[in-house]
Amino acid sequence: MSPYDSATSAGSSSGSSSASSSTKPADIDGLLAGAGYKVRSSDLCHVAQRLERLETAMVNSPVELSQLASSDTVLYNPSDIASWVDSLLSEFNHTPSLPSDLPDLPDVVVGPGINPTVINEADATWTDHDAPQQQQQQNVQSLTIPPNQLTVVTAMEEDSGIRLVHMLMTCADSVQRGEFSLAGSLIEDMQSLLRRVNTTCGIGKVAGYFIDALSRRIFTPQANGLFGGSASGSASAFENELLYHHFYEACPYLKFAHFTANQAILEAFDGHDSVHVIDFNLMHGLQWPALIQALALRPGGPPLLRLTGIGPPSPDGRDSLREIGLRLAELARSVNVRFAFRGVAAQRLEDVKPWMLQVNSKEAVAVNSIMQLHRLLGSDPNRSPPIGIVLGWIRQLNPKIMTVIEHEANHNQPGFMDRFTESLYYYSTMFDSLEACTLQPEKALAEIYIQREICNVVSCEGSARVERHEPLAKWRSRLGQAGFRPLHLGSNAFKQASMLLTLFSAEGYCVEENEGCLTLGWHSRPLISASAWQAVPDANSPLGIVTL
Amino acid sequence: MQQMKEKEKEKEIEQKPKFQMNDHIDILIEVLKRLDGPSLGVAACVCRLWCTLTRSDSLWEHLCFRHVSSPPPSSVRPVVVALGGYKRLYMVCVRPVLSRLRNSDSELVWTRDEVQLSLSLFCVDYYERRLGGSATSASSLMFLCNPAVNV
Numbered sequence A: 001m002s003p004y005d006s007a008t009s010a011g012s013s014s015g016s017s018s019a020s021s022s023t024k025p026a027d028i029d030g031l032l033a034g035a036g037y038k039v040r041s042s043d044l045c046h047v048a049q050r051l052e053r054l055e056t057a058m059v060n061s062p063v064e065l066s067q068l069a070s071s072d073t074v075l076y077n078p079s080d081i082a083s084w085v086d087s088l089l090s091e092f093n094h095t096p097s098l099p100s101d102l103p104d105l106p107d108v109v110v111g112p113g114i115n116p117t118v119i120n121e122a123d124a125t126w127t128d129h130d131a132p133q134q135q136q137q138q139n140v141q142s143l144t145i146p147p148n149q150l151t152v153v154t155a156m157e158e159d160s161g162i163r164l165v166h167m168l169m170t171c172a173d174s175v176q177r178g179e180f181s182l183a184g185s186l187i188e189d190m191q192s193l194l195r196r197v198n199t200t201c202g203i204g205k206v207a208g209y210f211i212d213a214l215s216r217r218i219f220t221p222q223a224n225g226l227f228g229g230s231a232s233g234s235a236s237a238f239e240n241e242l243l244y245h246h247f248y249e250a251c252p253y254l255k256f257a258h259f260t261a262n263q264a265i266l267e268a269f270d271g272h273d274s275v276h277v278i279d280f281n282l283m284h285g286l287q288w289p290a291l292i293q294a295l296a297l298r299p300g301g302p303p304l305l306r307l308t309g310i311g312p313p314s315p316d317g318r319d320s321l322r323e324i325g326l327r328l329a330e331l332a333r334s335v336n337v338r339f340a341f342r343g344v345a346a347q348r349l350e351d352v353k354p355w356m357l358q359v360n361s362k363e364a365v366a367v368n369s370i371m372q373l374h375r376l377l378g379s380d381p382n383r384s385p386p387i388g389i390v391l392g393w394i395r396q397l398n399p400k401i402m403t404v405i406e407h408e409a410n411h412n413q414p415g416f417m418d419r420f421t422e423s424l425y426y427y428s429t430m431f432d433s434l435e436a437c438t439l440q441p442e443k444a445l446a447e448i449y450i451q452r453e454i455c456n457v458v459s460c461e462g463s464a465r466v467e468r469h470e471p472l473a474k475w476r477s478r479l480g481q482a483g484f485r486p487l488h489l490g491s492n493a494f495k496q497a498s499m500l501l502t503l504f505s506a507e508g509y510c511v512e513e514n515e516g517c518l519t520l521g522w523h524s525r526p527l528i529s530a531s532a533w534q535a536v537p538d539a540n541s542p543l544g545i546v547t548l
Numbered sequence B: 001m002q003q004m005k006e007k008e009k010e011k012e013i014e015q016k017p018k019f020q021m022n023d024h025i026d027i028l029i030e031v032l033k034r035l036d037g038p039s040l041g042v043a044a045c046v047c048r049l050w051c052t053l054t055r056s057d058s059l060w061e062h063l064c065f066r067h068v069s070s071p072p073p074s075s076v077r078p079v080v081v082a083l084g085g086y087k088r089l090y091m092v093c094v095r096p097v098l099s100r101l102r103n104s105d106s107e108l109v110w111t112r113d114e115v116q117l118s119l120s121l122f123c124v125d126y127y128e129r130r131l132g133g134s135a136t137s138a139s140s141l142m143f144l145c146n147p148a149v150n151v
Helices: A003-020 A029-037 A043-062 A063-068 A081-094 A118-127 A132-141 A150-179 A180-194 A200-217 A237-250 A253-268 A288-294 A318-336 A373-378 A387-397 A416-434 A442-459 A472-479 A491-503 B002-014 B025-033 B037-041 B049-056 B055-065 B076-083 B086-099 B112-131
Strands: A276-281 A305-313 A339-345 A364-370 A399-407 A484-487 A509-514 A517-522 A525-535
Touching: A003 A472, A043 A081, A081 B002, A118 B076, A132 A288, A150 A180, A150 A200, A150 A416, A180 A200, A200 A416, A200 A442, A200 B055, A237 A253, A237 A318, A237 A442, A253 A288, A253 A364, A253 A491, A253 A517, A253 A525, A253 B112, A276 A288, A288 A305, A288 B076, A288 B112, A305 A318, A318 A339, A318 B112, A364 A387, A373 A387, A373 A399, A387 A472, A387 A525, A399 A472, A416 B076, A472 A484, A472 A525, A491 A509, A491 A517, A491 B112, A509 A525, A509 B112, B025 B049, B037 B049, B037 B055, B055 B076, B055 B086, B076 B086, B076 B112
Parallel strands: A276 A305, A276 A364, A305 A339, A364 A399
Antiparallel strands: A399 A525, A484 A525, A509 A517, A517 A525
């Protein structure tokens, strides 16, 4: 027997009973009577509560709802709401799918006419697949019922956003457990839910990128080098440089990195006449004009500056490293700084050998690594990560200073779920900060740059996963063990960073000092950290001698 | 500015002209040195002589560093000139820096750090322009039409 049948039978029976008793006017609520409903005033509270519970029950039980909403529903004596509601509720109370945590849901003010189509739309996604009981309960907890029809749309969006986050977590969890069929169906549901959410900003945008990354992981693992294939083969060096440049323009993270590192290098080079900077990732060399200019104006005159830029080889025979070197040389010549450039082309940082850098013993060396060291933390399963070797030869060079700028995030944990959760919060914050930017196309391309990082963190494994961000605390211990001691970034660096932020950015960015290191964050969540290091002199092996 | 011009005219009409500003360029320059940026721009529109004078970079140098607490070292000038000149420095860096760092209209003394930061930003701007195209579209034009450079 369907619930509808019993409802109508109950309704008709109570209808007949109410028709038989003739005395009404004193009891019936006047306002509702005007709308055509007959409810006793004394029953109003009871009816309101029952309607609330009916609504939550209807929302939670999609199977029954679809039956109720079918077109051949006929209501007998609809004016007697009280008994009608009671009878429906009694039917719902018999179904086992009613979640037990109903009292936790927020109080709902229910108007006399809840638009049934609205509720149907909310449940359309649920009726499409056989979600396990647990999943449904999870979704129920996240659903807030809109108070009235006018605010239905925005409230729906809000809880769609919250629902998306829950579904993302569930999907990531099922990926970690290896339940790929469940994960796949969740992806489809999320994609359909995404159509209803505003994907141009906020949670919708971020969720879209994460759904995309998850679907790559689930459906096309081979293409991402999941099992040790070629790393980032699809992205050309030109594209990377382009996206990097737009990321530089759109938000202050890279500018903060460059200016802070330059200030530290400038202070470390004080008093030296021959200096050598080794840049682990040259790109367009945007960091170096400011250093060249600062060296030109330093009291005592500029030193001889050598710059060694490491970067990927250019595919079409064009020597992009040399071109950047020429531009920098031209700038240096205009401001009368003696300058020499050397380009080292290497696909990966671990392929660079110290002899390629041609460091001579009389010069002061600065090593500059902007978001490069974390790429050395991963490798093929059979080999150990190359970070140890690289830190070793850096130490052998005995640099006056090594500036390390890294993401302030923990994206290198062994468990997938932990990584996923951490990166969801990190990149949500970063996208949030990007909302303040109004430059186009800088903003759009910066988003693609960030999206590539997300894809790498979420959908790649093994040697293909290069975005292995670790927080400052871990870098401190790692560098300490490798024989480096921290150099405190001075107050000048802090002042400069604060000034820079005031110039370029919206409210919300904050610079913080963290035991001699600086972090730049958005609303008290640090996103990028800058630190400086020096090699600890080792009594046993003499430093400054380069071993091959 | 306006008052000065009117006064000149009055003098011209009522008395025998004893003093023509345009005959005494050194005094004119001293006056122009004390103007602020927008006024200098307006002064450039007065006549051809004034236009030529306001193009002189030394006026803008004075404007840039007028309110610096200590005068900048002499090594700054060749650097700024090489990177595009003081007028450009003012337009691209000093004016936006001052307006962002100072909420009030009054021009307060600004510090060496702010000067240094402005110069660094100026240098980055120069470099991005040299990379190709304007600063914002530098990337898109970068590898398109740079001629082969033989150093």
